[in-house]
Each structure stands twice: as C-alpha cells, then as structure tokens.
Amino acid sequence: MPPLTYVATRRSAHAAYVVQAVVNNLAPLLFVVFHTSLDVPVAQLGVLASLNFAVQLLTDLVAVRVVDRVGYRRPLVLAHALAALGLVLLAVLPLVLASPFVGLCLAVVVYGVGGGLLEVLVSPVVEHLPSPSEAKATGMALAHSFYCWGQLAVVVLTTALLALLGTDLWPVLPVLWAVVPLANLVVLLRVPMPATVPDEHRTPLRALFGTPLFLAALVLMTTGGAAELTMAQWSSFFAEQGTGVPKEVGDLLGPGLFALLMGLGRAAYGLWGQDVPLRPLLAGSGAAAAVCYVVAATASVPAVSLVACALCGLAVALLWPGTFSLTAARFPLGGAAMFAVLALAGDAGGTFGPLGAGLLADLAGGPLAGLATALPPDSGTGLRVGMLLSALVPVVFAFTVLATGRRGADR
Numbered sequence: 001m002p003p004l005t006y007v008a009t010r011r012s013a014h015a016a017y018v019v020q021a022v023v024n025n026l027a028p029l030l031f032v033v034f035h036t037s038l039d040v041p042v043a044q045l046g047v048l049a050s051l052n053f054a055v056q057l058l059t060d061l062v063a064v065r066v067v068d069r070v071g072y073r074r075p076l077v078l079a080h081a082l083a084a085l086g087l088v089l090l091a092v093l094p095l096v097l098a099s100p101f102v103g104l105c106l107a108v109v110v111y112g113v114g115g116g117l118l119e120v121l122v123s124p125v126v127e128h129l130p131s132p133s134e135a136k137a138t139g140m141a142l143a144h145s146f147y148c149w150g151q152l153a154v155v156v157l158t159t160a161l162l163a164l165l166g167t168d169l170w171p172v173l174p175v176l177w178a179v180v181p182l183a184n185l186v187v188l189l190r191v192p193m194p195a196t197v198p199d200e201h202r203t204p205l206r207a208l209f210g211t212p213l214f215l216a217a218l219v220l221m222t223t224g225g226a227a228e229l230t231m232a233q234w235s236s237f238f239a240e241q242g243t244g245v246p247k248e249v250g251d252l253l254g255p256g257l258f259a260l261l262m263g264l265g266r267a268a269y270g271l272w273g274q275d276v277p278l279r280p281l282l283a284g285s286g287a288a289a290a291v292c293y294v295v296a297a298t299a300s301v302p303a304v305s306l307v308a309c310a311l312c313g314l315a316v317a318l319l320w321p322g323t324f325s326l327t328a329a330r331f332p333l334g335g336a337a338m339f340a341v342l343a344l345a346g347d348a349g350g351t352f353g354p355l356g357a358g359l360l361a362d363l364a365g366g367p368l369a370g371l372a373t374a375l376p377p378d379s380g381t382g383l384r385v386g387m388l389l390s391a392l393v394p395v396v397f398a399f400t401v402l403a404t405g406r407r408g409a410d411r
Contacts, residue, residue, distance in 0.1 A: 017146040033162075
C-alpha cells in the first residue's frame with residue numbers, strides 16, 4: 001500500500017472537524033426529546049449544553065503543556081476514540097441509570113474530552129501543513145467550513161431519521177453517528193503529521209500573555225465562541241418552543257440553515273478571500289451577528305425569527321477561524337500551546353454563552369418579567385429574553401476588533 005501524503009492529512013483534519021460538529025450538535029437536536037420523553041427541565045438542558053464546552057475547556061487547559069511534547073497523532077487518535085465512546089454512552093446511559101440527566105452528563109463528559117482535544121489539535125495541524133503563508137488564513141477558513149458541513153449533516157440526517165423512526169428510537173442516532181469518528185480514527189493512524197514547534201523556538205506562553213494583542217485575541221475567541229455557539233445550541237429549541245413551528249421545520253430552518261450559511265461563509269472566504277482584509281470583515285461580522293440576535297428575539301412573525309437565526313450563521317462564520325488566523329500570523333511560533341489557550345478561551349465562550357442564555361431565560365419569570373412581556377410570546381420559555389441580551393456578546397467582539405486597530409497583521 002503506497003504511503004499517504006499531506007493531502008490525506010488535510011482531508012483527515014477536515015473530517016476531524018466533522019467529528020467535532022457531531023459531538024457539539026447532536027445532543028442539542030435531541031433537547032426536545034430529552035425534555036418531553038426523559039423529563040429533563042429546560043434549565044438542566046442549558047447545563048447540558050454548557051457542560052460539553054466546560055469539559056472541553058478543562059481539556060484545553062490540560063493540553064496546553066502536553067501536545068507540543070507528544071506530537072499530534074496520539075492525542076488525535078484518543079480524541080476520536082473518546083468521541084465514539086461518548087456517543088454510544090449517550091444512547092445507553094440515560095436509559096439504564098436512575099437519573100437520565102446524570103446519564104446524559106456522563107456521556108457528555110466523555111465525548112467532551114474528545115471534542116476538547118480536537119479543538120486543540122486540528123487547527124495547529126492545518127496551520128502547520130505545507131502551504132504558502134499568504135494562503136494560511138483562507139486555508140484555515142476552508143478547513144473550519146467542514147465543521148459547518150458536519151453540523152448541517154447532523155441536523156438534516158438526524159431530523160430525517162427522527163421523523164422516519166420516531167422519537168422513541170432516538171438512541172439509535174448517537175450509535176450511528178459514532179461510526180464517523182471510528183472511520184477517521186483508522187485514517188489518522190496512517191497519515192503523516194507535521195512536526196510541533198520545538199521548545200527552544202516556541203514563543204513562551206508567558207511572553208504571549210504579556211502582549212496586549214494576544215489578550216485581545218482571547219477576548220475575541222471568548223466572545224466569538226459565545227456568539228456562534230449560543231445560537232447554534234439554542235436555535236432548535238427556540239424554533240420549536242419559542243416560535244411554535246413543528247420540530248422538523250424548526251430544525252431545518254433554524255440550525256440547518258445556520259450551519260449551511262456558516263459553512264458557505266467560511267468556504268467562500270477560503271476559496272476567494274485571499275485579497276479581502278480580514279480585520280474589517282470580522283468587525284462587520286460581529287455587528288451583523290448582534291443584529292441577527294435582536295431580530296430573532298423581537299420579531300413577532302416566526303418566519304422572520306427563523307431567518308434571523310439562519311443569517312446569524314453567515315454573520316459568525318469567520319469569528320472563530322478568523323481570530324485563529326490573525327493570532328497565528330502575529331505569533332507564528334506560538335505552537336500548539338498557543339492554539340490550546342485560544343481554544344480554551346473559545347470554549348469558555350461556548351460554555352458561558354449558552355448557559356447565560358438559559359439562565360437569562362429563567363429570569364424572564366422574575367426580574368426580567370417586564371422585558372419578557374414586551375417581547376412576542378415564546379411559550380413561556382423566556383428564550384426571547386435570553387436571545388435579546390445575548391446580542392451584547394457579538395457587540396463586544398466587534399468593538400474589540402476595532403480597538404486593536406491594525407497593530408497586527410491582517411492575515
């Protein structure tokens with residue numbers, strides 16, 4: 001059998017983003033099933049959404065000091081194994097444990113570790129694959145588009161299978177999706193891997209944390225992750241419970257179109273964005289995302305809210321990969337440790353963004369009741385309040401991009 005090349009490595013990295021999309025987006029699509037069939041309260045669903053990213057955050061923290069020393073292959077293989085195991089446990093544990101919520105949490109912890117390792121590993125692999133320096137940002141955006149295609153596949157296929165099999169057979173779905181990480185694991189055992197940055201050449205984390213531009217990058221990752229994942233995690237539940245449309249329609253027009261437009265935005269920049277300045281594009285994207293959150297929360301017509309949820313995917317498309325690219329261009333010797341810290345900040349946003357929206361929704365029946373009554377009805381979930389106040393997050397992103405000016409490279 002002929003040896004595989006870096007082309008196969010790039011393809012396996014793209015597939016790893018699909019795996020990450022599966023572990024991040026399958027459970028939220030089942031939130032309504034968990035709520036209605038397993039009696040999991042809405043507040044606990046918010047905890048479940050955030051637990052995945054909290055575990056990923058802790059994994060990022062541990063990986064900071066490990067990955068540059070052990071290389072990429074072994075932790076990548078481990079990440080895929082844990083992703084597959086966690087998905088199988090998602091199907092089994094809620095049905096065999098006395099508390100379905102505890103079972104769901106245990107499964108999320110297992111695949112969350114796998115997702116955290118992927119977050120740390122895949123971006124530096126893509127960044128360090130042989131390619132011209134001027135194509136690094138577009139290559140990163142194109143690679144991250146595969147997360148969106150994975151998310152779209154999860155939404156469309158899961159929605160179709162739920163409609164075909166019925167919600168009673170929902171445990172079949174995580175088991176089927178576990179095939180994806182297992183298949184890519186086999187490929188990762190054979191493809192060549194780029195070398196990590198040696199200790200003597202790598203920019204120390206202490207030096208990075210002493211640089212204002214790097215601290216700004218951490219703010220961008222946190223707010224960018226929250227802006228993307230709050231909408232991604234809650235759009236399915238919001239579409240059905242908040243706007244009243246059927247689940248199949250809500251999933252396809254909410255998170256489905258969100259993923260499609262986010263993928264198209266990343267792919268378009270990856271294919272044709274080489275001459276487009278990244279920094280002003282990111283600032284405009286943050287502002288557009290804020291508008292989408294406001295419209296989704298305040299529109300009285302369900303179709304308008306769903307369109308705003310979908311367009312938010314296009315608005316947030318470059319927030320995460322764009323910040324990676326800006327930071328890698330400014331600190332080219334940061335190594336996997338730098339990407340781990342950036343991922344740590346992004347996962348912090350992915351943790352507290354969805355959790356914050358859920359907590360704010362709970363306050364709609366108390367301190368924020370006045371705001372809730374001013375918004376269109378949402379079946380009493382309070383999610384419109386959560387969505388509206390979450391618009392502040394992409395606003396912070398946009399102002400941070402503008403505040404950093406052009407002190408770093410635009411690519």
